[in-house]
Amino acid sequence: MPADNALIAATAEHLRRFAPFDRMAAEHLSWLAERLRLGYYAKDETVLAPEQGEVRTFYIIKQGVIRGEREGQGAWLELHEGECFPIGALLSRRPAISHFRAQTDVFCYELDARDFHALLELSPPFHAFCTLRLADLLAQSQRRTQARYLSAATEQQSLESTLGSLVRRPPVTCRPDTPLRESLEIMRAQGIGSIVVVSPDGTPEGIFTVRDLIGRVILPATPLETPMREVMSPQPVALASTAHAFEAALAMARHGFRHVLVADQGRLVGVVSEKDLFSLQRIGVTQISSAIRAANELGQLQQAAADIRQLGHNMMAQGVGAEQLTLLLSTLNDLLTQRVIELECAEAELCRERFCWLAFGSEGRLEQTLATDQDNGIIFSLAPGESADAVRARLVPLAERINRALDACGFPLCRGQIMAMNPKWCLALEEWKALFARWIDAGDPESLLNASIFFDFRPLHGQAALAEQLRQWLSTKAAANPRFLHQMVTNALRNRPPLGLVRDFVTDSGGAHADTLDLKLNGATPFVDAARVFALATGANATGTAQRLRQAGPKLNIPPAEIEAWVSAFFFIQLLRLRRQHEESEAGQPLDNRINPDRLNDLDRRILKEAFRQARKIQARLALDYQA
Amino acid sequence: MKLPRWLTGRGHRPALPPDQAARLAAWQGQPAADLTLPFEQARYVVVDVESTGLDMRRDRLIAIGAVAVAHGRIRLADSFEIVLRQEAISDKDNILIHGIGGERQREGIEPAEALLRFLEYLGNSPLVAFHVAFDAIMIRRACQQYLGLDWRHPWLDLAYVMPALLPQYARKYRALDHWVGHFGIGNYARHNALADALATAQLLLTALPLARRQGQNHYRALQELERAQHWLDRNG
Numbered sequence: 001m002p003a004d005n006a007l008i009a010a011t012a013e014h015l016r017r018f019a020p021f022d023r024m025a026a027e028h029l030s031w032l033a034e035r036l037r038l039g040y041y042a043k044d045e046t047v048l049a050p051e052q053g054e055v056r057t058f059y060i061i062k063q064g065v066i067r068g069e070r071e072g073q074g075a076w077l078e079l080h081e082g083e084c085f086p087i088g089a090l091l092s093r094r095p096a097i098s099h100f101r102a103q104t105d106v107f108c109y110e111l112d113a114r115d116f117h118a119l120l121e122l123s124p125p126f127h128a129f130c131t132l133r134l135a136d137l138l139a140q141s142q143r144r145t146q147a148r149y150l151s152a153a154t155e156q157q158s159l160e161s162t163l164g165s166l167v168r169r170p171p172v173t174c175r176p177d178t179p180l181r182e183s184l185e186i187m188r189a190q191g192i193g194s195i196v197v198v199s200p201d202g203t204p205e206g207i208f209t210v211r212d213l214i215g216r217v218i219l220p221a222t223p224l225e226t227p228m229r230e231v232m233s234p235q236p237v238a239l240a241s242t243a244h245a246f247e248a249a250l251a252m253a254r255h256g257f258r259h260v261l262v263a264d265q266g267r268l269v270g271v272v273s274e275k276d277l278f279s280l281q282r283i284g285v286t287q288i289s290s291a292i293r294a295a296n297e298l299g300q301l302q303q304a305a306a307d308i309r310q311l312g313h314n315m316m317a318q319g320v321g322a323e324q325l326t327l328l329l330s331t332l333n334d335l336l337t338q339r340v341i342e343l344e345c346a347e348a349e350l351c352r353e354r355f356c357w358l359a360f361g362s363e364g365r366l367e368q369t370l371a372t373d374q375d376n377g378i379i380f381s382l383a384p385g386e387s388a389d390a391v392r393a394r395l396v397p398l399a400e401r402i403n404r405a406l407d408a409c410g411f412p413l414c415r416g417q418i419m420a421m422n423p424k425w426c427l428a429l430e431e432w433k434a435l436f437a438r439w440i441d442a443g444d445p446e447s448l449l450n451a452s453i454f455f456d457f458r459p460l461h462g463q464a465a466l467a468e469q470l471r472q473w474l475s476t477k478a479a480a481n482p483r484f485l486h487q488m489v490t491n492a493l494r495n496r497p498p499l500g501l502v503r504d505f506v507t508d509s510g511g512a513h514a515d516t517l518d519l520k521l522n523g524a525t526p527f528v529d530a531a532r533v534f535a536l537a538t539g540a541n542a543t544g545t546a547q548r549l550r551q552a553g554p555k556l557n558i559p560p561a562e563i564e565a566w567v568s569a570f571f572f573i574q575l576l577r578l579r580r581q582h583e584e585s586e587a588g589q590p591l592d593n594r595i596n597p598d599r600l601n602d603l604d605r606r607i608l609k610e611a612f613r614q615a616r617k618i619q620a621r622l623a624l625d626y627q628a
Numbered sequence: 629m630k631l632p633r634w635l636t637g638r639g640h641r642p643a644l645p646p647d648q649a650a651r652l653a654a655w656q657g658q659p660a661a662d663l664t665l666p667f668e669q670a671r672y673v674v675v676d677v678e679s680t681g682l683d684m685r686r687d688r689l690i691a692i693g694a695v696a697v698a699h700g701r702i703r704l705a706d707s708f709e710i711v712l713r714q715e716a717i718s719d720k721d722n723i724l725i726h727g728i729g730g731e732r733q734r735e736g737i738e739p740a741e742a743l744l745r746f747l748e749y750l751g752n753s754p755l756v757a758f759h760v761a762f763d764a765i766m767i768r769r770a771c772q773q774y775l776g777l778d779w780r781h782p783w784l785d786l787a788y789v790m791p792a793l794l795p796q797y798a799r800k801y802r803a804l805d806h807w808v809g810h811f812g813i814g815n816y817a818r819h820n821a822l823a824d825a826l827a828t829a830q831l832l833l834t835a836l837p838l839a840r841r842q843g844q845n846h847y848r849a850l851q852e853l854e855r856a857q858h859w860l861d862r863n864g
Contacts, residue, residue: 010816038702040833
């Protein structure tokens with residue numbers, strides 16, 4: 001007999017604090033609560049084991065911690081209050097893969113497998129959670145990110161900004177008796193589209209814009225000696241600097257103006273144009289990319305670089321995923337770098353036909369975040385009889401100017417000196433091959449570290465064919481050296497995802513980074529390293545981690561679902577990095593990759609755990625394939 | 629055990645309407661439970677009561693909360709909660725403890741009916757509580773008063789069983805709160821009969837593997853453990 005009592009209600013309330021129960025309909029949650037049993041497991045007692053055969057029970061932890069262990073792998077996951085298991089085994093009606101053991105005294109809600117399957121049919125959110133799991137949690141997290149950034153973003157971009165904050169420079173003015181010719185000369189010299197006509201006491205009397213030229217000057221053949229008061233639009237619309245941008249937009253729309261004066265107590269403060277309002281509303285990909293293409297001096301490129309970062313923020317607000325976001329940032333940064341190189345080359349009058357600019361590291365993988373320093377180099381070809389040193393001597397000064405220009409655009413110089421201006425990384429094709437071959441044959445720690453940076457090279461500007469030749473040569477060479485792959489794997493496996501045994505995460509316990517973990521090193525790197533090995537082993541030529549995994553998956557017979565789980569996990573970690581960096585940049589702090597997992601919300605913490613679990617899985621696969 | 633007069637009532641025997649009398653007779657006609665069934669096969673009912681006060685002689689039963697432990701698990705739906713209709717509302721301080729306001733006390737179920745429902749829910753399952761004496765006497769007196777029933781039922785007292793199983797804590801832990809705290813058992817509403825019964829039932833769950841480790845695997849064995857602990861407490 002189902003009891004309609006406070007206990008069922010209290011249990012439903014308790015479950016409602018956790019995903020996916022928080023999204024289930026009240027009636028389905030009661031349906032579940034009525035069917036639950038409560039079991040107790042003493043510390044170290046087995047809750048569920050593979051040898052028990054097909055799983056008959058769905059477990060939800062009421063209190064305590066359960067540890068999952070796999071044959072030969074030790075503890076690899078930890079489950080806490082509100083988490084459920086073993087979903088995969090229940091869905092496929094098979095025995096559990098892991099051995100689940102109580103790490104503390106544990107109370108578990110238990111549901112019959114039959115009821116679990118009935119609930120799947122009954123409740124769509126429950127179904128989505130169980131079948132999509134990671135994807136479902138990610139979607140939830142994305143919605144929250146969106147909600148969180150949206151308010152900040154609309155504030156930044158919206159037409160609620162005050163006009164005072166939009167005025168970019170002091171107004172350019174003339175007097176009512178200033179001759180037309182003089183005013184037009186001022187406008188041309190300053191590159192502006194409008195001039196304000198003010199009386200000697202500073203009161204605005206009128207405005208004259210480029211648009212007025214045709215109708216008032218050219219067609220009527222107005223003499224250029226005419227005083228401004230005769231050609232200006234009198235009684236211009238003026239708004240206080242405290243007025244909102246939307247009031248200006250409204251005035252423009254109503255009167256067909258493109259400029260509105262900003263004046264306080266009759267005194268002119270500035271001019272706001274339609275263009276100012278427009279750029280307020282969007283920094284678009286196309287605007288930025290055309291600005292970069294049209295740029296012909298460093299200042300414009302610096303502005304574009306700032307716009308790229310702003311765009312990154314805006315896109316986070318729109319809930320754009322990390323995959324698209326990092327790709328977009330990298331693409332725009334590529335464009336910017338290419339333009340920097342073009343401008344420097346033009347100035348140096350060096351032909352670019354014989355060299356190629358290479359991006360390494362995260363830029364090579366198209367995975368740049370907001371905090372990215374430079375990792376680049378040059379590959380060049382030699383004409384018959386030419387010495388590599390001679391070419392290098394010509395290229396290095398050029399490279400140095402490029403590196404410094406990029407630095408000025410917000411890509412700090414590489415502390416490890418991995419830059420084209422360093423003669424060590426400005427090499428002829430044959431020199432690169434010899435260097436790579438040396439690393440592959442030596443396999444010492446430094447060579448492996450170098451391989452992990454340089455083998456992610458990607459041509460960015462110039463003779464891409466040179467980079468392609470190097471890539472093809474490398475694929476053959478690496479795949480033919482199992483010993484090297486083995487060493488890469490051993491090296492990669494030294495870096496374990498920080499899933500702890502005592503608490504959810506292993507964090508640094510002292511110093512400046514107390515209680516934090518490094519998302520880049522501990523989170524993203526295991527995926528990046530594994531993808532690199534898979535790519536080298538299978539001859540996949542992509543440099544991006546996701547692409548590499550997707551290319552190598554079929555060749556290694558890894559199920560697509562598993563590949564996608566790895567890719568999602570990787571991008572979730574990237575998203576957390578981006579979010580963290582964004583917060584730091586807003587707070588004016590230096591950007592890093594460290595987070596304190598305790599400060600994440602429950603949902604993100606769970607996803608991060610799941611992501612680290614996926615990192616363990618990819619490492620297990622790596623060990624299985626290349627270490628035995 | 630011979631009970632004092634005030635407990636067995638003053639020879640008063642209420643006349644139950646025929647249907648209630650029949651239900652009571654049916655309950656009384658059940659076979660007694662087998663107290664030597666292994667834990668995995670038996671059903672126990674863990675109970676907690678709220679009363680108008682702590683004076684076992686004068687105070688009256690207000691509410692019963694009960695949770696069944698069957699086959700070694702708490703089945704949430706197999707639980708019971710009832711408020712008895714009161715002729716006089718308990719005083720304000722007391723209301724603050726159990727949280728059952730005057731309104732709910734007046735709107736409670738007519739006592740004979742409430743007690744019958746409890747007995748029907750209970751069936752022949754043996755009972756478990758923490759500090760049995762109080763719960764047992766409260767229910768027993770109400771049964772006498774409203775059903776004219778000289779109610780006798782097997783009881784097990786975790787207040788003695790727990791220290792017997794974990795002697796190292798025997799001196800440290802006295803109250804239910806100590807023991808549930810030891811196992812980190814939460815209580816969603818302390819001093820609510822049902823919530824306290826749930827916490828007590830969870831405590832019983834922790835006792836079962838401990839008992840099994842000592843070679844005891846049925847209710848009767850736990851009762852013997854309880855008796856030994858009583859003796860220890862008095863003579864130790």
